[in-house]
Amino acid sequence: MRPCGGASGPSGVCGAPLGAFWRGGVVQVFPCIWKGQYFSSGNEPAENNRGTPMFRHLMYKIKSTGPITVAEYMKEVLTNPDKGYYVHRDMLGEKGDFITSPEISQIFGELIGIWFISEWMSSGKSSAFQLVELGPGRGTLTGDILRVFSQLGSVLKNCDISVHLVEVSQKLSEFQALTLTDEKMPLERDVESLVYMKGVTKSGIPVSWYRDLKDVPKGYSFYLANEFFDVLPIHKFQKTPHGWREVFIDIDPQVSDKLRFVLAPGATPAEAFIQCGETRDHVEVCPEAGVIIQELSQRIALTGGAALIADYGHDGTKTDTFRGFCGHKLHDVLTAPGTADLTADVDFSYLRRMAQGKTASLGPIQQQTFLKNMGIDVRLKVLLDKADESSVKQQLLHGYNMLMNPKKMGERFNFFALLPHQRVQGGGHQMGPNQSKPSASPPVAGFGELTWR
Ligand code: SAH
Numbered sequence: 001m002r003p004c005g006g007a008s009g010p011s012g013v014c015g016a017p018l019g020a021f022w023r024g025g026v027v028q029v030f031p032c033i034w035k036g037q038y039f040s041s042g043n044e045p046a047e048n049n050r051g052t053p054m055f056r057h058l059m060y061k062i063k064s065t066g067p068i069t070v071a072e073y074m075k076e077v078l079t080n081p082d083k084g085y086y087v088h089r090d091m092l093g094e095k096g097d098f099i100t101s102p103e104i105s106q107i108f109g110e111l112i113g114i115w116f117i118s119e120w121m122s123s124g125k126s127s128a129f130q131l132v133e134l135g136p137g138r139g140t141l142t143g144d145i146l147r148v149f150s151q152l153g154s155v156l157k158n159c160d161i162s163v164h165l166v167e168v169s170q171k172l173s174e175f176q177a178l179t180l181t182d183e184k185m186p187l188e189r190d191v192e193s194l195v196y197m198k199g200v201t202k203s204g205i206p207v208s209w210y211r212d213l214k215d216v217p218k219g220y221s222f223y224l225a226n227e228f229f230d231v232l233p234i235h236k237f238q239k240t241p242h243g244w245r246e247v248f249i250d251i252d253p254q255v256s257d258k259l260r261f262v263l264a265p266g267a268t269p270a271e272a273f274i275q276c277g278e279t280r281d282h283v284e285v286c287p288e289a290g291v292i293i294q295e296l297s298q299r300i301a302l303t304g305g306a307a308l309i310a311d312y313g314h315d316g317t318k319t320d321t322f323r324g325f326c327g328h329k330l331h332d333v334l335t336a337p338g339t340a341d342l343t344a345d346v347d348f349s350y351l352r353r354m355a356q357g358k359t360a361s362l363g364p365i366q367q368q369t370f371l372k373n374m375g376i377d378v379r380l381k382v383l384l385d386k387a388d389e390s391s392v393k394q395q396l397l398h399g400y401n402m403l404m405n406p407k408k409m410g411e412r413f414n415f416f417a418l419l420p421h422q423r424v425q426g427g428g429h430q431m432g433p434n435q436s437k438p439s440a441s442p443p444v445a446g447f448g449e450l451t452w453r
Helices: 055-066 070-079 106-122 140-151 170-180 270-275 287-303 347-355 367-373 376-386 390-404 406-412
Strands: 127-134 161-165 195-200 206-210 223-225 235-240 243-251 257-261 280-283 305-314 321-325 330-331 341-343 362-367 412-420
Touching: 055 243, 055 376, 070 235, 070 243, 070 305, 070 341, 106 140, 106 223, 106 305, 106 330, 106 367, 106 376, 106 390, 140 161, 140 223, 161 170, 170 195, 195 330, 206 330, 223 270, 223 287, 243 270, 270 287, 270 376, 287 305, 287 347, 287 412, 305 347, 341 347, 347 362, 347 412, 367 376, 367 390, 367 412, 376 390, 390 406, 406 412
Parallel strands: 127 161, 127 223, 161 206, 223 305
Antiparallel strands: 195 206, 235 243, 235 280, 243 257, 305 412, 321 330, 321 341, 362 412
């Protein structure tokens, strides 16, 4: 039995058998910002910069070695081990800078948990799998997925599951441990090791923390990245009469404590990432995302499993999407660096190219379509029917609206998957000329029509 058919819609697994557990306490019915809005930068007063340690660090760097690429700027600002935005704070939720889907509604993580179970069943119910999350934030998403795994324990009963979290932020790894682990089981810590922390989840599953995907053991795995790729460093390029020129960040000569964008006087090495025949006049490329996708696709091709990537993004069509968020407001990207999140929309066409044909890719499809296919309406109804308090009902409806409304996250947020080729062969989609007809695989839940790339 497959729990949630893509075209046929959800069956019981999305509804009653999951129970009506209300995670509670997290969803805000106040105007939290989701990272889907745009802002042009450069007009903030310079005095806003004074005093941020990251600003002083960047000024020193630029004065000693010259203007820096946007990628270098993003990397320093977000993940510098001393002063990086992600390294020392909890930026999610009401008191933070932005809100993400798992923090908005428990249904998001529950449906993703069902997606993984569906894939596990469709690909032969292996005796073990790793759940690997990239950039787990507060650990809320993995927590919701593990609750689904527990509630569907009879389906997964003979399967050996382990959890692996890839997180650069020490502070957030502590939050993740609080959310996920059993406080009676002490955490093992070793800052020198590639596995810098280990623990056991509340349901008895081993959980390990790494700084880099490369350090996660290879093996049959389900990979997950929600709002992770959008914070990876991007290079920006502008088309000029002299060809492509990379955008750099320099100190404003008119105002000494202000940063500004400048164009490189000649070609730079990162220009190699621009596709020949590119028709846009401004492009953003994220080589680090390419490296991660190559690693994921190699692993999936070798040992099986799947990767599910959810993010703001486009299919190689958008231009300037670089933006900042602070205190649920859009924030100038060059002002007070280190105090605000920086993000850029994910170019899914680039991710697809970087899979280099090692795996099949599905999507991007809009969040509203994916969640609808996964049975969000059935799940919402179950939770509403069981909710006694009107405030809980209101929170559930508010969360649903944030996730599904086309003007909120419904259209701008996308799902994209990498799967072994054999998983999507024979499902009624177009095949390569030299392929013999394999037996039809069940459709992949959540994604409507399958496309063969
Ligand atoms: N997935 C979470 C949090 C998204 S915020 C959610 O949906 O709520 C981005 C997350 O990625 C944070 O946990 C941040 O610390 C982590 N992160 C950012 N850059 C990273 C990198 N280069 N490697 C690993 N984790 C990173």
